[in-house]
Amino acid sequence: MSGALIQSFRRVEPAWKALFTVLALVPLISHLFEFLLQLGFGYLTSTLARTDEAILRSISVSIISALFTLFAMRRGVMIVGESESKSLISDISRLPVVIFHFIAFIPNEISAMFRRGAHLGALIAIFGFGIFAQIIVWALTNKPSWTYNNGQEIPLIKFWGVDGMILLVILIVVSSIVYESQHSRSR
Template structure:
């Protein structure tokens, strides 16, 4: 039997987690590998996440700014800034998420991604757009109808969900970069995403319900709490308003509770239909 210390050491010495053939890697070993070889995040920069993430976020900002009736000059400035920095950070975030795709226990990897990635991306987002409107307003016009605050608020919830979604699809072999034979073309990935979206919608409610069924109540509470606290906490910290934190957290919990209830009802309906 191979000594566990040898296994941990071999993982830490590997320059890239994708070169490790083990089916599962402990969360501790993932952190150990990233600490010893941080450059792998750059060498495995996820261009798929970068491209799709930048397009989605830029479109998101465009919509919010237009709904807020900002001028075209202000809107285009925000879109350009958002696309530019998201292209860089989404690629890094994608590489980090991919590092955790085989991490175990899965629930811990999920919580780490759900909290750490949004904190990272929104730190950059807040600084970038703040600088845009307060330091470079002569180049990129500042918003006039508080569109930036609105976009940032909604963006936090979107980031938590997108981080979880990225981890989910990568665990299913989609949106991978530098993963050898597991890496598929972007077109092949896009063909699989619609079905994965349907599966993803119920992943967190199912994780909570599974934990309850197996008697892991604290784990279920952890999933539920982490979702709302990560959304509310990030928004509250960056906006500097306690009211934003708790109201957003309550909203996130309400959404999750409703989805969990729907999953229970649908599950009971399908079970009764089979009988």
């Protein structure tokens, strides 16, 4: 059901409107129903105290899933019942490339922002990614930070969001190097 909803928004322009709608509607609709089921299950099994954790984890996974599904569908993969639909085998064979482009999308876009001179926007995007990473991983792990060796921690680096920003900056540098090498060969 969520796939059909996402597919109906795949051609909406500008893309941010589709993204916002999908990220608001899909979790709201699916998790409202799931919350009621979890609540009933928690009541029957005396596990109500864990219901909020289960819902948070489920919402986190749904956000990433909805983002990827919209990304893939905007590229003509996983489309059902339309003239440009491909076979399941064709879609599956295209998934590795789509997954790579999905992972590379944010670093490539921020790298392009730096090349255009939109430094403030790029820095805001990096910071926003850090906040997003912190919230998602915190929801998945139920821990605001990580430790090693029985509770030791590295100040500041212990937070998921900081780690996400560091990883993102590394990927932006790689994206910039790849862009420069591709464009220096074409000149």
